Amino acid sequence: MGGRCQTHTCILTGGGPPVIDQPLPPRPYAIAHRGASAYAPDNTLAAFRKAAELGADMWEVDIRMTADGAVVAFHDPVLGDGRAVANVTLAELRKAQPDCPLLTDVLALAAESGAGIYADIKDINASLSTLDWLKTHKIDLAILGAFDTDVTDLLRHAGCPYPIAALVPLGADPHGHAPCADVIHLCWERMERPQDTLIESFFRRAFADGQRVVLWHEEDPVRMAAIRTRPVTGICSDMPELVNPFRPPATWPVEVVCHRGANKIAPENTLPAVECALAAGFSHAEVDLHLTTDGEIVVIHDPTLDRTTSGTGPVPAMTLAELRALDAGGWFDPFFAGTRIPTLQEVLAVALKHDGQLYLELKSAPPAPVWDQVTEAGLQERVFFWSFNRNFLRNLRSLAPTARIMARRQDYPDLQAAIDDYGADLIEFLPGDDPLEVATLRGGRMRSMVAYMEKTPDIFDRIIAMRPDMVNLDDPFAFRRHLAACDVS
Template sequence: MTLPRHRPTIPFPRPAGRPACIAHRGARAHAVENTLQAYAVAADLGADMWEIDLRLTADGLPVSCHDANTQHVFGVDLQIEDTDFATLRAAVPEVPTLAEILDLAKARDCGLYIELKAPGAGPAALPLLAGFDRAALGSFDSDGVREVIAAGCPWPVAVLVRLGEDPLARAAESGADTVHLCWERGGDRPQDLVTPALLAALGAAGLDLVLWHEERPEVLRDLERLPALGICTDQPELMRGRRPGEFAGIEVVCHRGMNHIAPENTLAAAELAYDLACDWLELDVHETADGALVVHHDRTVDRCSDGTGAIAQMRLDQLRALDIGAWFSPHYAGQRIQTLAEAIRLCQRRGKRMYIEVKYAPVEKVWALVRDMGFAEDCFFWCWDLRWLKALRAHAPQARIKSNVERHDSLAAMIHELAPQIWEIPFELWDRDAPRARAAGMTPMMQYFGAPDPATFDRIARARPEMINLDRADLLLAALRRQELHADPQVRESAR
């Protein structure tokens, strides 16, 4: 049976010039899926829309959860369709209502891509979505697609198509205006399944296209070249991170990794910083009781692990046994402490550079590791103890050093004592001191660890520092893109 094609009156919210980045179940690589936290993280990482899975409680309230039962994700054995909302909220408060998600979407200026998981979910959602113009709905179930269209849905409606199914036949039987290909398991190059012939057939039939969730960067790059309305991904940073050549002349130093999304100084925080295309990773180094060099900020493990004790009094095997992720979020349980050598190897594999802040470790040992790993040209050093920096300069004259003039009696004293290559300057003093650094032959590096205020980041973007050391690389990237949008009339016009 071929049904009349749905004709939405509200267009799909695709950004100008590229497919929408649709965060699959929120940024589920970085937070518990389909929670408000996952959606908020997705917004931080630049997602345009959030994919949510809509179900109905026993008393008819639309809530977001991928599975019919909450056991797998939340460890509580409840069948959502058999549970009234009050009971669900008391037992599993992390499961959000559509109304709560919609409020957050409005606050974060994000759209919703709603997968209908239960009969009646579509009609139940429509009244709540009234007045919201950045939505699309869809389902694997043709009955669910027909149901929401029949209820008068003004937004685009997609039919989700499994690998091996005919997208044109699925669209014909459901009446959907969009086909969503769920072909992520189609081999190493699933993008090759979206052939020119298929694209031509979809175009001839007047069908739009949405693509599966994808986390392989090389596959994503190809998918982004296709004429799709949107692409789902568990990792929005892979689509919305800084691209090669974007904002040239600004080197971003990510302080302890992306530490507001992942636990500081962990592999997860470093990987996320690299995926956002930050240029430098800042990390902190201590020596253990058995002479290993490890990555951690505090002298003790008390704040950022499930253990206690001073790092200098613990062996590496003792430190390796600690969980340094669960304190931050259950999602990151199981993160383990890194050695400096491991962190450097990751940095080298990703083609990045490193700012090494030494807390407590011998100069000779730190320098020998960096030198022997062929990393001396790709890092710079700082230590709170000026004596350590002076010893490094004497031991390794070629070492790249950063300093802050506040640690010295004067600029002349800083140059005499350390001859640093980099001068770190607080945001508030940038206009005064950056020209002085350049005149002295040093690279000025702005430092900003203040409040996550978009207006402040707009000021930073306008200053366009050569380097900047900060916690919120995501906010800087967003501010730079805002500046670009407002500065280029052609970009501004095409975004309308």
């Protein structure tokens, strides 16, 4: 069974016979910390749905019990008014926190989504009920953990068929904290360089004791790059897309452009949308650029403020300070209320942070100041441009001969005309365009891209058959799931 002491048992699925020396998963499990809590309120169904959308393998759920015996997903021991969760009824809890779900509702969603559960049991009284609910919902992939060793001991003595994790606080000996646990869960995210603790001798000792390792919640791309290659079972993150970023098939090294960022996860053309797209391993985020009345370059699609902000009127008639006073996220989801319209400089900084690339569409922003900022950031080779205003593109080519500029095939009578107008480096096609034209560009200086703003599987199949160098998508995560299910040979 899952609970072990002085054995080498470490099973990773429940309900079956013990498995001795279970090999590590081929890549660390992406464990969504309280759901995708960077993009929705933690421990809510909304956060867990977004975790599923982002491809999380498991959801970390904080579990407590109310005074009337309801098992709920809730992190803190007390409500905002100081009342203990254990001392209020479910009705009272939901009056204070309307979106607090029952554990059974979370598990039903997990079963539907095919996600595993990482149960962080905060209240010992919820321990056995959690175990029963996991069995009831037939959750195969699960780990049950706690900081409280009384909880892990109770689960072990109850014959828990799932692995039991000891959550190790900063300063505790990871090997001595709970020696009978199957999993050592290091909660060391507050260290400056926790990745430096993951040395060979630590893993040798853990594996010799029959234990596996799960890591703290990590949102820094540099630290994540260091820890995802270590022999760990899973990594927690508020941004589960960061754990195992997209890697295209070796037979088709396609680059994925995210239209207005990850606009199904976060508000379009905002820093959270751009960061989500690049954290997920997609090659580019596409953003739209306008010029303010005081000469600042800002990121927003529409020429007016009405659709995606709390303001009204034309964007170019506003100063940066006036735009910064607006809410650019509440229209999308109350969670993002207070999100601001970003500047180009801020978006360039996110691209640098994630070693990502950008597609910059010039709306009212003229090419010269945009190119200056791109050059100052050192991103000339990692950005390409387009605009409905062809004069902007011709001017850009004149002032920056090495700038990478796109042309749309649909705007020209033939492919050669699209290439010749301003010396394009990239041609954008549509899924219904002639695949032979796409093929003529393959392997040459000119690159091809297919743009598609829906998520119909048959159209995804058509795009895959066309084999462009790049795809520009409104729902890159749907494409990622579809591509993973395909035989791309």
